[in-house]
Amino acid sequence: MPNPEPGKRSRVPWNTRTREWRYVTVPIYMAYCAVAAALRPWNGIERKFIATLVFKDDYYQPIYSQAAQVFAREIWKGSDWETYIFEWSNSPFRHQSLAEKNGRGIFLSPPGYRLTDDERLFSDAVIEIEPRSPEHARAALRRAAIPVDDELVELLISAPWARLHSAFQDRRGPVQGLERLRRETARLKEVESAKILRDDGPTLDDMHGLGPAVEWGRNLAKDLADYKSGLIGWNEVDGGVLLSGPPGIGKTLFATALANSCKVPIIYGSVSKWQEAGALDAHLKAMRASFKQARDNAPSVLFIDEFDTLGKRTASGQNAGYHNGVLAGALELFDGFERREGVVVVAACNQPHLVDVALLRAGRLDRHLELTLPDGPSRRGILKFHTGIELSTADAEMFEFATEGFSGAEIERLVRDARRTARRQADYFSAVHIIDQLPAIEKLPEEYLRVIAFHEAGHALVSYEIGHEVSGITISKWRVSGESRVLGSVDSKPSLVQARTKTTYLDTIAIYLGGIAAEVEVFGSFADGASGSSEADLNRATDLATMVEGTTGMGHTLAVEATGPGEFARMRLYNPELREQVHVLLDSELARTRSIIQRQRPALDALVDRLMANPTMTGQDVVQVLQSNRRSVVSLAKTQLRTGT
Structure with missing residues (x-):
């Protein structure tokens, strides 16, 4: 601890008429009270020292920096005191050099900054600053000649420093700043109260x-x-x-x-x-x-x-x-x-x-x-909530396809745009304006649609023959111009929970290849939509075959390599033998899948005819069509199959 010295400054800056104190606002004075109390043992005129003020919370750099400047101005009268107020987290080495050169400095250590051992040793004192208190607020009010009451004190110690700093500017008088603070605090409370919802919104x-x-x-x-x-x-x-x-x-x-x-x-x-x-x-x-x-x-x-x-x-x-x-x-x-x-x-x-x-x-x-993105019926429900409009069957089908992947917010934006268009046209808002706002779509030619129908019907047929439960088929009659999007899907899963063996993996590969097999049997070749992207049928089948042959020990060797799906392509590229084994496995499963398609061709054709008439089929619809048209023969699928009806 330093020894008391002659010249210790004892006066307190009450006088608001002196030039040095004229621009000390109410919040700066509150912070000054805390700084002066912490540095009281070092309060000597021209006394050289370097102190660190540590803040656990209740810190706002612009306020406390100015408060420390006020203190420095009084004790280092002949110095350029503004160059001696630093913050540890801001260029500490340069600031240390300045403080060491002049033998003077007040460092502010903000909340969250962890002082190093060297920084503690560098400081003559490391002092923890107490948060602002009611006593600081009362002192600031008395200095500003404002009557002290508990409501004002509570306002000054509860409002954030940033709000106090904005309200009490040196170009305003303290009474004016206090009044602005009161009005803004009351307004914010009204805003918060208004945010308490009434019962006239959605449920x-x-x-x-x-x-x-x-x-x-x-x-x-x-x-x-x-x-x-x-x-x-x-x-x-x-x-x-x-x-x-x-x-x-x-x-x-x-x-x-x-x-x-x-x-x-x-x-x-x-x-x-x-x-x-x-x-x-x-x-x-x-x-x-x-x-x-x-x-x-x-x-x-x-x-x-x-x-x-x-x-x-x-x-x-x-x-x-x-x-x-x-x-x-x-x-x-x-x-x-x-x-x-x-x-x-x-x-x-x-x-x-x-x-x-x-x-x-x-x-x-x-x-x-x-929460996941809404499906088609859910998107229609969101649209109806925002508009009250019930789309026709044809419009609903277009809307569901064009808004695939839309969130509720994007549908709301679409509705705003549609309403704006109706207003500009001085027209009654209707489904027409909604459809006009959809991404540009084009209807698929019947020949193209038939290829898609055979592809998805092939997946469904093979899934059913292998023993999976098919819960639905969907194909789209449109596509979004300029976008590559899935135009059909089949939902299926194993009927029973079972251990995944090699047979399980081969059955899954066969299902992936079902669409390709159907296209090859009917049209002699398959379209490029079945390959290319990571989610395409042939890509998924190839990766799964690579896993069987290279990472599970279920192929031609028990030796395995621990790797992730992203490495399958690398494995095939640098291991020609593995690539050949994957090819043989895929070729075998495609032959097996084509055999299923050939034997159950009447069922496949019946599924396609139903899809061309109705692009969405439920699982019950699929099972009914297959049971009514499949042949009662021994299947070549590797699992036990259903018998005929």
Whole structure:
């Protein structure tokens, strides 16, 4: 500790009329109080020292930097004091050199910055700064000649530093700055209150394509009703869920519908909005404020968007302390049913693997619901929700095909564009305007469509003969201009759960080759759509054959190579023997598949005739056509086949 010296500065900067103190605003003075208290032992005129002020939270660099300048101005009167205020995380070596040269310096160590041993040794004192207190606020109000009351004190110590800094500019008087701060704080509270949803929005019945999430929401609505009536305790209610899925999938809309169906208010939070509040202390305060608002309106739903940006616990790095502080604050708010009783937290993210596992344990976000892009009927339901229009069968078929891969947000955008077109044309909004907004599509010639029908019918027939359950066939009569898109599909799976042997893999390869076999038998060759892309039939069959021959020990050798699917092409390229074995296996399975097609050609033709008339067939339709037209012969499939009808 330094010894007291003559010349110790004892006066306090109350006088607002002197030039040096004229531009010290209310928040700067509050921060100055904390800095002056920490550096009191070093408060001597022209005394040389280098001190480090460590901030755990409640830090805002522009404010504290100016507060430290005020302190330096008083003790280093003959010096260029502005060059002696530094932040450790900002070019520390250059700043150390300046401080060492002049023997003077005040370093600020922000939250999350981990001082090195050398930096601690370099400093004459390392002092932890206390957060702003009611006493600091009262002192600042007295200095500004503003009557002190508890409401103003609470406002000054609860508002984020960044907001205080913006309100109290040196070009404004303190009363004017305080009034602006009051008005803005009141406005923000009104905005937050307005975000508490009323019961005139969508409900879970309006949600389409969200599957298990909607079912979970309906169960939650029943549980909350029982909780509100006292039939069950809060520990029997799901208090937290993580929703994940691609952007625009409808996570926010789902949370809104959930709150409406549960008949409870919803409070919207966002990790990015919390971060915008300022440094760590402001970030944590914003987060706590959202949870408090949810508790004040309990039972309620607290929706937290962009949850995957909250961060993970990290062992090292310059920002490790900051991220760990944020996560620790979040865990404290999430922990325990009693602490947030009545608050259902719905967290939404695009990348769930970035969420810290500590947030996903039981009692916090103990359920994860993955939302996927809506299927065709779900997309029609979303369209009807936004427009009230029921498409005709022909229009619905075009709409489903053209919007394949669309999210709910993209369908909503399409509707906006269609409404705008109708307004520009001074026309009554109808399905015509919706169809006009679809991506440009062209109808396939009947000859082309027949090739697709035979290809998909071949997959279905081989799947059925091998013993798989076929749940449906779909072909498209259109294609999107300029896009390469799948024009048909067959849904099938094994009828029984069984161990995967070589026979299992060969059966799967045969199913992959079913479409090619049908095209070859009927047209003499197959089209290039069956190969080329990684998801094409022949590519998938080739990779699976490579796995059988090269990585499972089920081929010509027991020797295996541990590798991933992406390495199959490399294995074939650098191992000619393996490539030949894969070729032999594929050739054998294609011959087997063609034999099935040849023997059951009447069933294949019947499937195609049905598909040409109706491009969508259910599994029941497929089975009925096959059973009515297949021949009762011994199949060459390698598994036991069904007998005839």
